[in-house]
Amino acid sequence: MRTIRFHEFGGPEVLRLEDTPVPRPGPGQVLIAAEAVSVGFAQTQMRRDIFPAPMWHPRFPVVLGGDVVGVVAGLGPGVSGFREGDRVGAFTLHGAYAEYVVVDEEAVLPVPDGMDAAEATALPSPGPIAMGTLSTASLRPGESVLVHAASGGIGHLAVQLARAAGAGQVIATAGSARKLEFARELGADVLIDYSEDDWADRVRDATGGKGVDVILDSVGGEVLRRGVGLLAPFGRLVFYGSAGGGLAIPSVSPMELIDMRFITGFALSRWRAARRKQYLDNHDALVRYLSDGTVRHAIHATLPLEEVATAHELVESRAHTGRIVLLTGRTG
């Protein structure tokens, strides 16, 4: 089967198309014949060996993970929830850039037969992350939400899901006017270019000086540090990625927290394991939202699996709005 692997860390050029055996599902595992595989920002960090999360333990040759959508092609011993031929999706940390992908059953979710494969890559991780971060923040109807990197793969879903959850005001940040216009089309009320020095003042002004109730932060670093000071009393900041912050931990004054401000993190793998029912309920809600048009999963580009290096270049150039998806050529 066609597999994309790399044997050393580096730029997009280290990604190689190679012929590898179809993997066999072990106990509790499902083999998926892939139609579509997403490319996210985290995978570009993994390829460069700057991915900060503790659960990432790469071994060469590395096959990167992602959101895979396809059809069940094999079942390991003990799998009871799926049958061969079922249309499914799954998020996996390893092994997704290939025609056949093995995943643990607990990661597998049903995908409606008629749903476009690229669109359905919203279901395994980006949708659940957007919904899970909003739940972690205990968003209440009427509250204000600030979504950083709001035109990105997860961010553009978070804008819409915050709206669907009843947010009173959705404030979007992004790095260009074009991206902000995209966030406006998706329902953001306030648009702020956070590459400009005064962005934090503009966020505060947009809330009438009160501060923001909920901040979803996938950028980290200085953006995270300034975000803490933007929280309203009892405001909650959920940190879930470090696209701009590298590995540095920004220093936060305890006196900023004493004003009843809360900071927490979010990792999908932990959430999926610990909040199983809510994770599955969110999945059902997301399928409904995508089907009835409440949420649009914007696909910036689809590319053949072989053009994975171009996909990584696109993500790293920060030119995309929405998501980038690889297609294997197989149709469901």
Ligand SMILES: NC(=O)c1ccc[n+]([C@@H]2O[C@H](COP(=O)([O-])OP(=O)(O)OC[C@H]3O[C@@H](n4cnc5c(N)ncnc54)[C@H](OP(=O)(O)O)[C@@H]3O)[C@@H](O)[C@H]2O)c1
């Ligand atoms: N916690 C979890 O379970 C989990 C799982 C998967 C992914 N994530 C994280 O979620 C975040 C979003 O992932 P995604 O795949 O949807 O990515 P994305 O938002 O499509 O791309 C990342 C965006 O971050 C912004 N950014 C800010 N500073 C940047 C910098 N210095 N370099 C590059 N980009 C920068 C860019 O938007 P602007 O140009 O508008 O600034 C860029 O488009 C990432 O941080 C990822 O690591 C978290």
